Amino acid sequence: MDANGIIHRADADDRPRPRSMTTDDTVPDPLEEQLPAVRTALAEASRLLACLDFDGTLAPIVDEPDAAAPTPANEAAVETLADEPAVTTAVISGRALADVRERVDGPSIYAGNHGLELERRGSVAVHPVARKRATRIERACEALETVLEPIPNARIEDKRLTATVHVRSVPPAAEPVVERRTREIVDRFGGDELEISGGKQILEIEPSIPWGKGNALELIDAELPDDTVALYIGDDTTDESAFRAVEPDGFGVLVGDDEPSAASARVASPAEVASFLEWLGETGVELLAE
Numbered sequence: 001m002d003a004n005g006i007i008h009r010a011d012a013d014d015r016p017r018p019r020s021m022t023t024d025d026t027v028p029d030p031l032e033e034q035l036p037a038v039r040t041a042l043a044e045a046s047r048l049l050a051c052l053d054f055d056g057t058l059a060p061i062v063d064e065p066d067a068a069a070p071t072p073a074n075e076a077a078v079e080t081l082a083d084e085p086a087v088t089t090a091v092i093s094g095r096a097l098a099d100v101r102e103r104v105d106g107p108s109i110y111a112g113n114h115g116l117e118l119e120r121r122g123s124v125a126v127h128p129v130a131r132k133r134a135t136r137i138e139r140a141c142e143a144l145e146t147v148l149e150p151i152p153n154a155r156i157e158d159k160r161l162t163a164t165v166h167v168r169s170v171p172p173a174a175e176p177v178v179e180r181r182t183r184e185i186v187d188r189f190g191g192d193e194l195e196i197s198g199g200k201q202i203l204e205i206e207p208s209i210p211w212g213k214g215n216a217l218e219l220i221d222a223e224l225p226d227d228t229v230a231l232y233i234g235d236d237t238t239d240e241s242a243f244r245a246v247e248p249d250g251f252g253v254l255v256g257d258d259e260p261s262a263a264s265a266r267v268a269s270p271a272e273v274a275s276f277l278e279w280l281g282e283t284g285v286e287l288l289a290e
């Protein structure tokens, strides 16, 4: 685990780098510095695709995952943006689709489980390999409930296609035990078919397939006019693939500090996300080409 509480996947030499890091990543500019470029891109586009992460972006990070909720300002700004005819609004979350859908109203598109399930036009598509491996996730979750039961505040979130082991409220001395037991269980029930990645004070157990939020975003974008400008706002390691999907023609906006990212702009908090979404709903949409 690093100083920011982010648990990175165990790096064997032949494994991909943690998804937050590539050698091309740089520190994003404060959003104000990128606003002229955002204005220009909007003026050259006929449509805006606004894709939003949930935890840490629309909703402040809290100790209890079930208690996460969008700030009232974000709730209102998302609904306003979603009502705009020239804007397609999507939430792309690491949570299960049914979970995140309950937490945010307005968008016409939702992706859950880091893009493994995608709801649009009234139907849900599930990645076929992830669907096949759901039984392994279920078995791993059952075993984790047993082996992590003695660890105070270790929490397992079974999301059917993936699972999250939360360590935010686990005593620091017990975190290595949680990580070791989780790896043992994933090896036993997942073999080569499951892997562990990182996030904010979590271990994400997921099918070992090259699919992430960026792939879901590309599927959504592919159905929109060519002159659509795409935007993605997110705060965590799994958001990096979505930043890469929108950059450099669109805009990735990191919610966080001055850390390297594939996003070109950054804001500090969900409150600043709301201000940007409000600006997009009031001013940004007016800039879109007729």
Ligand SMILES: O=P(O)(O)OC[C@H]1O[C@H](O[C@H]2O[C@H](CO)[C@@H](O)[C@H](O)[C@H]2O)[C@H](O)[C@@H](O)[C@@H]1O
Pocket: 053, 054, 055, 056, 060, 061, 062, 063, 064, 065, 066, 068, 092, 093, 094, 095, 096, 157, 164, 166, 168, 199, 200, 201, 202, 204, 236, 238
């Ligand atoms: O892609 P996201 O929508 O940001 O989802 C990523 C994970 O978010 C949740 O966990 C995080 O938020 C919790 C509530 O604030 C916090 O307690 C936890 O420490 C964070 O990692 C969610 O519970 C996970 O399922 C998502 O994968």
